[in-house]
Amino acid sequence: MKRISCARDALYILLVVCVFFSNSAVAIKCYQCSSDTDKNNDVCGAYSRFDVLRNVPVECYSEEANTPGIFCVKIVKQGPRGFIWDGRWRTVIRRCASVSETGVVGYCNWGHDETGVYWEECYCGTDGCNGASTISLFTLLPFAVFLFHVFLDRKSVV
16 A cells, blocks of 8 residues: 555656756747836836736747857846936846856845845746736646645545
């Protein structure tokens, strides 16, 4: 009985790993824009909501990509002065990335630099994920399914 249970657990782990990394053989697609390139049109979502219908994700290893990479990043920088209507500026950059500061995707990091500029960097690993305002929790879905099955198996044993 224990041997069957261990084999079933190993099969669940293998299934979760396969589902989670199923997109790794295909290049990831990320939104690519910068609010600094066109000051008259806010196509990157610096002051208004990011419109995924006006932007098309690019394959990160294609010639269209400004920066090649294996995951996506969204970088936000905001000036230190009062409110936006008082002259505080905001910049948003969305692109492919190949290196994150901590080596992990699916997280956001933020802080202030020495001049008082607020910055935020969000890294994610699914197609078009840098178009969202926050990182999607769907990257955790395979692990949640695995934990759910383990929990059910333990309930049935007791």
